[in-house]
Amino acid sequence: xxxxxxxxxxxxxxxxxxxxxxxxxxxxxxxxxxxxxxxxxxxxxxxxxxxxxxxxxxxxxxxxxxxxxxxxxxxxxxxxxxxxxxxxxxxxxxxxxxxxxxxxxxxxxxxxxxxxxxxxxxxxxxxxxxxxxxxxxxxxxxxxxxxxxxxxxxxxxxxxxxxxxxxxxxxxxxxxxxxxxxxxxxxxxxxxxxxxx
Amino acid sequence: xxxxxxxxxxxxxxxxxxxxxxxxxxxxxxxxxxxxxxxxxxxxxxxxxxxxxxxxxxxxxxxxxxxxxxxxxxxxxxxxxxxxxxxxxxxxxxxxxxxxxxxxxxxxxxxxxxxxxxxxxxxxxxxxxxxxxxxxxxxxxxxxxxxxxxxxxxxxxxxxxxxxxxxxxxxxxxxxxxxxxxxxxxxxxxxxxxxxxxxxxxxxxxxxxxxxxxxxxxxxxxxxxxxxxxxxxxxxxxxxxxxxxxxxxxxxxxxxxxxxxxxxxxxxxxxxxxxxxxxxxxxxxxxxxxxxxxxxxxxxxxxxxxxxxxxxxxxxxxxxxxxxxxxxxxxxxxxxxxxxxxxxxxxxxxxxxxxx
Amino acid sequence: xxxxxxxxxxxxxxxxxxxxxxxxxxxxxxxxxxxxxxxxxxxxxxxxxxxxxxxxxxxxxxxxxxxxxxxxxxxxxxxxxxxxxxxxxxxxxxxxxxxxxxxxxxxxxxxxxxxxxxxxxxxxxxxxxxxxxxxxxxxxxxxxxxxxxxxxxxxxxxxxxxxxxxxxxxxxxxxxxxxxxxxxxxxxxxxxxxxxxxxxxxxxxxxxxxxxxxxxxxxxxxxxxxxxxxxxxxxxxxxxxxxxxxxxxxxxxxxxxxxxxxxxxxxxxxxxxxxxxx
Numbered sequence: 013x014x015x016x017x018x019x020x021x022x023x024x025x026x027x028x029x030x031x032x033x034x035x036x037x038x039x040x041x042x043x044x045x046x047x048x049x050x051x052x053x054x055x056x057x058x059x060x061x062x063x064x065x066x067x068x069x070x071x072x073x074x075x076x077x078x079x080x081x082x083x084x085x086x087x088x089x090x091x092x093x094x095x096x097x098x099x100x101x102x103x104x105x106x107x108x109x110x111x112x113x114x115x116x117x118x119x120x121x122x123x124x125x126x127x128x129x130x131x132x133x134x135x136x137x138x139x140x141x142x143x144x145x146x147x148x149x150x151x152x153x154x155x156x157x158x159x160x161x162x163x164x165x166x167x168x169x170x171x172x173x174x175x176x177x178x179x180x181x182x183x184x185x186x187x188x189x190x191x192x193x194x195x196x197x198x199x200x201x202x203x204x205x206x207x208x209x
Numbered sequence: 210x211x212x213x214x215x216x217x218x219x220x221x222x223x224x225x226x227x228x229x230x231x232x233x234x235x236x237x238x239x240x241x242x243x244x245x246x247x248x249x250x251x252x253x254x255x256x257x258x259x260x261x262x263x264x265x266x267x268x269x270x271x272x273x274x275x276x277x278x279x280x281x282x283x284x285x286x287x288x289x290x291x292x293x294x295x296x297x298x299x300x301x302x303x304x305x306x307x308x309x310x311x312x313x314x315x316x317x318x319x320x321x322x323x324x325x326x327x328x329x330x331x332x333x334x335x336x337x338x339x340x341x342x343x344x345x346x347x348x349x350x351x352x353x354x355x356x357x358x359x360x361x362x363x364x365x366x367x368x369x370x371x372x373x374x375x376x377x378x379x380x381x382x383x384x385x386x387x388x389x390x391x392x393x394x395x396x397x398x399x400x401x402x403x404x405x406x407x408x409x410x411x412x413x414x415x416x417x418x419x420x421x422x423x424x425x426x427x428x429x430x431x432x433x434x435x436x437x438x439x440x441x442x443x444x445x446x447x448x449x450x451x452x453x454x455x456x457x458x459x460x461x462x463x464x465x466x467x468x469x470x471x472x473x474x475x476x477x478x479x480x481x482x483x484x485x486x487x488x489x490x491x492x493x494x495x496x497x498x499x500x501x502x503x504x505x506x507x508x509x510x511x512x513x514x515x516x517x518x519x520x521x522x523x524x525x526x527x528x529x530x531x532x533x534x535x536x537x538x539x540x541x542x543x544x545x546x547x548x549x550x551x552x553x554x555x556x557x558x559x560x561x562x563x564x565x
Numbered sequence: 566x567x568x569x570x571x572x573x574x575x576x577x578x579x580x581x582x583x584x585x586x587x588x589x590x591x592x593x594x595x596x597x598x599x600x601x602x603x604x605x606x607x608x609x610x611x612x613x614x615x616x617x618x619x620x621x622x623x624x625x626x627x628x629x630x631x632x633x634x635x636x637x638x639x640x641x642x643x644x645x646x647x648x649x650x651x652x653x654x655x656x657x658x659x660x661x662x663x664x665x666x667x668x669x670x671x672x673x674x675x676x677x678x679x680x681x682x683x684x685x686x687x688x689x690x691x692x693x694x695x696x697x698x699x700x701x702x703x704x705x706x707x708x709x710x711x712x713x714x715x716x717x718x719x720x721x722x723x724x725x726x727x728x729x730x731x732x733x734x735x736x737x738x739x740x741x742x743x744x745x746x747x748x749x750x751x752x753x754x755x756x757x758x759x760x761x762x763x764x765x766x767x768x769x770x771x772x773x774x775x776x777x778x779x780x781x782x783x784x785x786x787x788x789x790x791x792x793x794x795x796x797x798x799x800x801x802x803x804x805x806x807x808x809x810x811x812x813x814x815x816x817x818x819x820x821x822x823x824x825x826x827x828x829x830x831x832x833x834x835x836x837x838x839x840x841x842x843x
Contacts, residue, residue, distance in 0.1 A: 022578065023573060025578065025581070026573065026574075026581075029623070030625055032585075032589065036593065037782055065582070066589075068583075070386075071586070104586075124710075125710035126706045126709075126710045129587070129594065129597070129599045129600070152780075152784040155783045180744070181594050181597060185589070198589075199594070200594065200742065216639070218639070218648075221641055221644055221645060285605075289606065291605065292604045293571065385602070388601055392703065517703060526609075529609065531611035531773055532611075538634060539751075540816060541636065541735075541751075541753055541814070542734070542736075544815075544831075545734035545735045545755070545799060546734055548734065548799055549732060549734045
């Protein structure tokens with residue numbers, strides 16, 4: 013993987029990372045996310061940008077069924093050098109297209125009691141995200157409460173997240189990407205469901 | 210009216226200018242060249258390469274010059290330069306049995322296949338300071354030494370007298386790329402020791418010889434020479450020789466060990482370093498063996514057997530950074546301590562006065 | 566030998582990715598020390614390389630950076646680190662706390678409350694709050710895993726028995742998000758109340774010890790104490806002699822051989838702003 017550097021790609025990645033960091037620091041808050049990714053990933057430009065910003069030869073990547081195409085696998089190997097894995101529990105990053113269904117979160121690594129950081133980050137590609145509706149979120153990063161909803165993420169997903177939350181500090185961390193937008197729900201976030209969610 | 214002290218930036222700039230002047234010294238005296246340093250202060254350069262973890266004589270010589278001869282400062286410069294370099298990958302494991310020997314000795318046997326070859330060594334010199342050292346050059350015998358001299362420990366292995374040296378089945382990790390934790394696998398320990406401070410490891414090794422965790426060492430073999438370095442580029446798919454490096458290797462034969470189902474065998478300690486670094490390679494081998502205490506069922510009672518203690522403190526760049534950081538301003542925390550101490554003393558005096 | 570070509574903010578992209586991943590895990594697990602493969606930097610280990618690596622990993626060309634040490638912008642190490650970032654990143658710098666988007670600090674939290682648009686990066690020498698009670702990483706790791714902080718409570722209790730009060734004045738341990746006891750770095754305990762429910766993200770970098778940890782904004786932080794010996798702040802008898810503040814942390818300046826002393830704000834920006842308003 014070439015380390016040859018020009019100013020702009022480094023600046024782009026830095027700004028991309030700040031958006032991700034903002035999202036992780038304020039769970040459920042939707043931030044603008046400007047994709048910078050070569051074409052041909054088979055992922056949305058935003059999801060590809062997250063991969064380019066955070067993944068590399070040290071991070072095994074798992075792809076959901078929709079994304080497990082030769083084109084995507086080649087893209088990740090060529091542009092990122094990320095090792096691909098079919099074993100979900102070995103993944104450092106998982107890329108999932110919510111359109112093909114919500115993944116079973118329990119299959120990913122939650123870390124260990126001594127090393128809870130050795131756990132997966134799940135990147136969910138969603139069609140749309142909204143604030144001020146949906147589930148109520150509480151916890152670090154949130155002053156009082158924050159509401160969040162994403163298309164195609166329903167009660168099943170949020171119940172899975174609640175179950176996962178019980179293992180804190182073990183757990184998985186979720187990044188959500190929509191068109192031009194990014195949000196995050198780290199494992200520290202408490203999820204309070206609305207009655208009919 | 211008190212005005213807060215300013216001028217930190219100017220003071221730093223002035224300090225750097227002064228450093229520049231003092232580093233050059235008397236300008237009527239010829240400036241040192243990197244070739245002189247690399248060629249004549251060879252062993253200093255070797256140490257900087259070793260603990261700087263970078264094989265580049267010119268870079269190490271420049272570091273020594275920039276550091277005004279302070280080797281730990283030079284090692285720091287080398288490490289900092291190393292951090293910025295692009296990584297292409299990892300070489301194939303080098304084959305020290307195929308070394309082009311310049312020096313090779315064994316204390317375990319009187320004679321060995323290939324012979325005891327002293328090479329260029331201080332070992333039997335009389336340490337008499339002499340301004341005219343090397344003025345009368347002796348003729349050097351022109352004997353080309355074979356490659357592929359058999360390893361002494363290989364001979365013992367063949368008889369089953371020493372634990373087998375088996376190729377590793379897992380890829381070793383790189384302590385400079387991934388975070389380490391304790392307990393540490395041997396490959397990570399050896400990497401840490403290889404770049405660890407020679408003085409610290411020397412003292413620890415010495416302590417094992419004086420009873421702080423005895424391992425009954427014999428120098429099975431020490432060899433110095435050049436080995437080829439091979440790399441497999443992804444585009445080619447086969448290894449190519451990209452150069453050669455000078456290595457010093459020390460294999461210690463240590464206290465024999467047996468188990469209920471295994472007859473006793475000698476155990477091993479291993480040391481390896483860039484350039485000519487026997488003291489370091491030997492100390493490393495002694496400490497390596499000492500740290501294998503857990504694996505070999507030995508009770509850990511001595512500092513040299515304490516893995517966390519040895520490995521946490523063997524890196525001199527870390528050590529000097531933290532020791533010398535005490536020079537940084539600490540007045541905010543000192544103020545906090547002063548405040549508490551004054552208060553406690555007032556209370557203590559009051560209690561004493563009340564008692565009287 | 567080739568001269569190295571430096572990337573934006575010095576670190577190469579692979580190093581930045583590695584640190585960025587560690588930062589995200591740290592934010593997800595408030596107060597937990599994430600191990601990371603810290604790099605050798607051009608300044609000595611123990612002199613802020615952890616803070617510098619964190620700042621270098623989060624920095625963008627749009628940022629304005631403030632660097633302080635002991636609360637002052639002009640102390641030698643703060644000057645050195647600020648120059649490093651100007652040289653390797655070309656970003657704007659400032660001494661004004663309210664104008665900074667990233668503040669790298671050693672041993673103090675600025676007096677002025679921070680905002681959501683700011684990130685505070687702490688330089689940390691020893692990240693492990695239990696280190697001087699238990700030198701072994703193998704043991705302290707288990708204590709954190711099992712939430713077994715008994716040794717710390719015993720130490721505080723022994724202080725009270727010996728001195729009549731808790732004798733820790735800086736590096737004061739606190740419980741984060743009701744889970745991890747953490748070391749807020751050698752800030753005076755005076756600054757501990759600023760840690761909890763802060764509007765800004767706070768990141769902690771220990772380069773030599775190779776750990777990163779974080780306090781997301783609006784996180785609960787409780788300094789350890791006992792019901793009958795509650796956490797108390799340091800105070801001074803007199804206000805700052807320059808600006809008159811009774812609310813800031815004061816430095817003691819020795820004026821002469823006779824031992825005359827004066828007390829002035831440690832936070833130089835805070836003090837000069839107040840002075841300007843007077």
